[in-house]
Amino acid sequence: MSTDRDHSEKRDRLKKTRTLNRSPEKVRDPMFTTGDFFDPEDLLQVRYEMVRLVRLGGATLAQAAERFGVSRPTCFRMAKAFREGGLMGLIPARRGPRGPHKITPEILRFVRICRERHGRIGAKRLVPLIEAEFGVRLHPRGLEKALARAEKKTLETGP
Structure with missing residues (x-):
């Protein structure tokens, strides 16, 4: 049984690794709404299960997008990212520019x-x-x- 402190520590770890789902309330897949193992705040877990569902033929991209609270293009991108990079492909990249590219x-x-x-x-x-x-x-x-x-x-x- 997890405590509020455990949950808070996990959220902090997810933030540090950029894998905190900013919209956990949109995840409607039954695995994430019941039970203790699947965490809708864990973006990597949500993305993996979404891609896994599509790959196993349990849902179309559109159905999976709806169940996991993302757009169809995002679901398509995640399926492609997993195909090309495995689990590492599902980890969000750093946002924004990587430095001053115009100022040489x-x-x-x-x-x-x-x-x-x-x-x-x-x-x-x-x-x-x-x-x-x-x-x-x-x-x-x-x-x-x-x-x-x-x-x-x-x-x-x-x-």
């Missing part, structure tokens, strides 16, 4: 040269210069963040 070392060097020649130029004035020189459209705040990271990196490693 050349752009940072350009900014440094502009600032050496003209003093401390702000990001709002630099963005149009960068677009004219490199053909890259940036948001001023994104440039500010990249410049702050570059400056921090320089301070940590030295000149």
Whole structure:
């Protein structure tokens, strides 16, 4: 018999591993609504059982999507992810960009040269210069963040 503390610890582990189901109330499969083993908050378990049901022929993709509280495209994506990557394919990837992909070392060097020649130029004035020189459209705040990271990196490693 699990306690509230056990449940809380499990939720914390699921959050840390990005496998906490944000919509457990949408899971309507009978295995997850009765009993203690199947946990609708465990996203990996929900995804695996959904894919397993489809693979064993117990339901169509549309039926499985309905029972497990996801869209049909999500169910299709999970079936494909499992086929291609096994259980690891069902683990959610990190969300959002993986870094500043537009701001290259050349752009940072350009900014440094502009600032050496003209003093401390702000990001709002630099963005149009960068677009004219490199053909890259940036948001001023994104440039500010990249410049702050570059400056921090320089301070940590030295000149």
